[in-house]
């Protein structure tokens with residue numbers, strides 16, 4: 327035991343806890359699902375099968391914040407509260423909520439069967455909100471027309487643009503109209519599907535949850551795919567071109583980490599090969615957390631590379647310049663979108679939580695009645 331804070335509650339085997347609480351191939355280290363808030367917090371310092379899950383998303387909050395503020399230290403950047411940075415902040419909110427909700431879900435889920443359901447509904451909700459936070463950053467910083475200043479009409483030849491950039495003119499109209507609404511709709515579909523896997527389709531839950539999050543990745547990344555398939559909008563000799571050059575590498579790494587994390591989540595390796603051996607440390611969910619965080623770090627670097635490229639190019643300033651082809655970020659188009667989405671997600675979570683209370687409330691009351699002093703079998 328790492329730290330013994332007063333009375334230590336016994337950990338249980340998979341046969342001693344309700345079937346609802348068990349994880350595939352994890353045989354021991356379970357906390358009984360009626361811990362108090364205090365017991366849950368204490369359990370962060372004990373080797374249970376959730377300890378690693380908690381720390382692998384809680385510590386990254388600080389690592390992410392450390393790298394995130396880097397952009398505000400560059401020379402000549404606008405103030406951190408300038409409209410230019412609104413999308414970067416919505417991205418920060420998305421990542422921060424995802425990491426915090428995930429770590430808290432793993433820490434607090436043993437309070438009751440109902441709390442456990444709510445914790446994971448919130449977890450899925452924040453993952454979806456994060457995908458929209460990313461999309462907003464992609465839209466304003468990686469969008470093929472992000473910050474391109476209007477110098478005449480929208481005729482590409484008059485602007486001296488290449489064929490790729492004429493294509494961009496058409497493409498940007500698509501983004502302008504559908505990109506963010508699509509990202510929001512997909513996020514809501516993801517929350518609905520993932521919350522449903524806790525109440526039905528149980529045997530395929532890991533595959534469904536993984537695939538459901540592949541869809542927002544594909545939709546959100548369309549501006550990146552477009553940029554990778556066309557020429558950089560920056561002149562080869564410009565410092566913006568140099569700043570933007572590492573972007574494809576970061577995106578590739580971001581995608582690879584996501585792929586590896588999905589493989590851990592679906593395969594349940596390594597615990598599948600040796601059930602019971604990785605109950606506390608080294609099981610697939612911890613590797614899944616580590617890989618998702620590494621993918622977020624590479625995504626942050628990719629976004630920062632593009633932010634830097636825009637800032638280094640005086641012709642590529644986002645509004646307040648009114649002549650930018652892409653309307654600049656506003657409170658409504660960034661924080662407003664996130665608020666609207668979060669409100670919708672909270673409504674969905676409330677509905678599923680109410681439903682979970684109907685299902686698990688009686689079971690929870692029964693457990694509390696049978697075991698008022700908390701725990702039954704010891705392991």
Ligand SMILES: [Zn+2]
Pocket residue numbers: 379428432611615
């Ligand atoms: Zn998790």
